[in-house]
Amino acid sequence: MRLLQGWTTALAATVALSGAAFADVTVSQSNDPAITLGGQMTSLLGMERTAMGQVAPARLAALADGVQIKRPSAKREAKKAGLPEISTPNLIRYDNSFLDALPATSGDEQWQCLTTALYHEARGESVRGQFAVAEVILNRADSPAYPRSICGVVNQGCQFSYTCDGKSDRAKEKGAWIRAGKIARLMLDGAPRALTAGATHFHTVNIRPSWSRRFERTAAIGAHLFYRQ
Template sequence: MRLHTGWITGAVAAVILNGAAFADVTVSQSNDPTAALGSTFGALLGTERQAMAALPESRLTELAVGPKIETRTTKGKPAVGAPMVIRYDDAWLAAQPEPSGDAEWECLSKAIYFEARGESLRGQFAVAEVILNRVDSPDYPRTICGVVQQRGGGGCQFSYVCDGRADRMRDAEATWRAERVARVMMDGAPRALTMGATHFHTRWVRPGWARRFPQTAAIGAHLFYRQN
């Protein structure tokens, strides 16, 4: 009975998450509250089945298992213990160890700074997710610096790399955030904001690939997409 109830609860939650409406399902107001229970329950399940059948398999998987959480040490090996839980505020960042790292950490810090320093912390973490998702993809370079500095199509994947300006992080407060976000993400923080996004752009531009890839998130001034 518990298993059956849990299945129904999960199914109803999936329908709600995907915008299904139950306006046509009503409950009897007669003296016998069970009189219309069978038909009401049948209508509910019928609507739920229709909504779930219309969902792509990837979306059903995401609803079933939740966002992918990866926990690593600084050397890229699986870490022991519970996954890191992020709180997206300065107090949480300040409580983390003083950041440091190699050239890869510096490349990620600069990318966060120049691409998202005017965004909220969620927006900065989201940009870091995109870069690390590209590193994990066979379609992109296998290092952070390689991804950030990648060129092609007459330009750069990240605009600040090709803008002709010196890549110096002059804003101390924004540098403080970017370096800590980079360190936390490289240490295995969960990538739970963008659902595997590999691309992003600001709201006031519309690149051609935005029509081909599914949008996964909208955070601050940025829209995020996942390459198929």
């Protein structure tokens, strides 16, 4: 049953990818009574194979139980390729096996700042905990109360302890850095902020900053408590 459900999910995604082309085939078939049901299925499966061949392996690996996301760049990519503007869903799971199936990532200065913050602030946390910390940073960058960029947020004063501890920010744990980079890439590409209910602050469970008594607690994940200002 799980295999059937997985195949159905993948088929649904590829139908979405094929978009207008699938609609055209459906219309043309409905106007030709000579086409049998078997012929329709053959056409559909052939189109499914074609569409699957155009999907990157990382996206196929992401088709599993998880959280739906929409990449904000999908519209731009479709326009560049001369295709209809179709929102293509991805699915993410908060576990290492999902991250390990994705290719290593890279990015601009904002990606670098987010990856560095996740590495130093949350690499000892679960994947879910690392995504939660990323949510806080992005929520701050979206708030008029904070700098309007990721790098501005993480380098503001001593809001994040690693920026003021006098130690090198160079990553020494390659695996943790790669995972942090993948999480940063997913979040920058539009992964939903579904874990912390808009949190703008977090702290470890062994401390209690003064603001924790004023702000609303929204989540507890691993060793971190999350709050919304």
